Amino acid sequence: MAAMRRPFRPPTPANVCSRWLHLVTGGMVAVVALFIRPEPGGHGPLELVRAALLSVPPLVLLGLVPVVRLAEGLQARLMLVPGRPSPHRDARRAELTAAPSASAADLARTVCWLVLRVQTGALTLSASVWLPLQTVRLAGRGDGYALLAPLPLLGLAAVVVGAGALVAAAARWLLAPSAAERIAALEERTERLMEHNRLARELHDSIGHALTAVVVQAGAARAAGSAAFTGQALAAIEETGRRALEELEGVLEVLREDSPQPRDRPALTDAARLLDAARGAGAEVTAEVSGPLESVAGPVSREGYRILQEALTNVVRHAGPVPVTVRIAVHGGTVELDIRNRLGDAGPVSGSGRGLRGIRERARLLGGRAEAGPDAGSWRVHARLPAAVG
Known part of the structure; x- marks a missing residue:
């Protein structure tokens, strides 16, 4: 009408x-x-x-x-x-x-x-x-x-x-x-919305992780009262801020130029920087990496990095300086991520948060699955992803 x-x-x-x-x-x-x-x-x-x-x-x-x-x-x-x-x-x-x-x-x-x-x-x-x-x-x-x-x-x-x-x-x-043009326009709009959602997740994961690490490291440096520890914390804060700025620039470049993906997006081969950042925030991280990480398909490796980043961010934010066990394994055409930490004084992390939803969405979009929740006195994030995308 x-x-x-x-x-x-x-x-x-x-x-x-x-x-x-x-x-x-x-x-x-x-x-x-x-x-x-x-x-x-x-x-x-x-x-x-x-x-x-x-x-x-x-x-x-x-x-x-x-x-x-x-x-x-x-x-x-x-x-x-x-x-x-x-x-x-x-x-x-x-x-x-x-x-x-x-x-x-x-x-x-x-x-x-x-x-x-x-x-x-x-x-x-x-x-x-x-x-x-x-x-x-x-x-x-x-x-x-x-x-x-x-x-x-x-x-x-x-x-x-x-x-x-x-x-x-x-x-x-x-x-x-025509009908074909309307369908093409609808598909283009859907792809654009999906890209915006992906960029929102990128910002949430990268910037959220960086801010969490910076806040925790600054608080630890103030409480320690040690000049040596304060120097180490400031160096870690500087490195974390620099990396966050690089990732933010990559996301903004996508928004400005409509390029297919941000430049230099980190992948699982860069997992060491996440482990170092978590250690700098006070977590006792023990890592086990097995299998050829470089053989994992690019989209899977990049999304796996974000899953690991979100899991470690949740540990630092909610559990504090507790022992953390990280296992990354590539075998049988799959990539397995397993992150466990002892539950802190704040108790278990809610499974309805935006970050945990993002972990499940990333795994599901790749054809894998992810679970998060208490497990034998620990908090566990477990993701299984295909090593290659069809």
């Missing part, structure tokens, strides 16, 4: 002017036809309309050229929906195609649009020339005819507004994106 009511909204001056120009531009095709094949009656309004009818066969041939649909769609977006970009205008412009014809139905609609645009444009152009002349003639006759002089101008305004509304409504049907 909203789409049906839209053509009947009160037009703005910008809409009226741009639609009139769009119509008159189409009507110029009839003017060209009139001069190529003059009508016996001269160049009057009726002759212009007849010339527009004679232009139908060439318009049919022109509409069968696929790129014409692209050109007409871009013109319609610019002239029928004028104004600066806004959510409302963007939605209305999205109703008009911006792609060449890809099917017989697209070609047929393009032909109908060209014929409608030229015929309506010829009528509008005739009215734009003939009706103002009638106003001048009535005003020049004197007597009571001068009182009728505004009527042709009112008629012209009605023709321009009505014809503009007609072509705007017709464009939303004849120049509407």
Whole structure:
């Protein structure tokens, strides 16, 4: 119902002017036809309309050229929906195609649009020339005819507004994106949303981990009261902040340039930096790595790194300086991550947090699985991922 009511909204001056120009531009095709094949009656309004009818066969041939649909769609977006970009205008412009014809139905609609645009444009152009002349003639006759002089101008305004509304409504049907184009646009939007969600997880994991490590290290340095320990903590804080800035720059580069992935994203082969950061925050980390980490597929290795990062961040944040056992194993076409730590004084970590949900989502998107929860007096995060992605 909203789409049906839209053509009947009160037009703005910008809409009226741009639609009139769009119509008159189409009507110029009839003017060209009139001069190529003059009508016996001269160049009057009726002759212009007849010339527009004679232009139908060439318009049919022109509409069968696929790129014409692209050109007409871009013109319609610019002239029928004028104004600066806004959510409302963007939605209305999205109703008009911006792609060449890809099917017989697209070609047929393009032909109908060209014929409608030229015929309506010829009528509008005739009215734009003939009706103002009638106003001048009535005003020049004197007597009571001068009182009728505004009527042709009112008629012209009605023709321009009505014809503009007609072509705007017709464009939303004849120049509407095809089903295949709508599906492609929906898939593109879905991919963009998935990319935004992935970037949000990247920021949560990398920056959240860095801030947690910095806070814990700074607190430990203040409590220790040792110049040597404070120096080590400050060095660790500096290194953690530098790495966080590098990762943040990579994520921002994706947002700025729309590149496929952040540059230099860390992978499981860089797990040592996570273990060192956790040790710097006071955790007693024991690590066991087996299997060829470099053979793991890039997406799996990068997501595995983020899973390990989130697990260690949770240990530092919720359990404090407790013993942690990390096992990373590559065997039988799978990557296994197992992180265990003794439960701290704060008790078990809630399994409904955003970080733990992110761990499960990462594993599930790769075709693996991840679990987190208490296990024999310890908190355990266990993930099993495929070493290769299909």
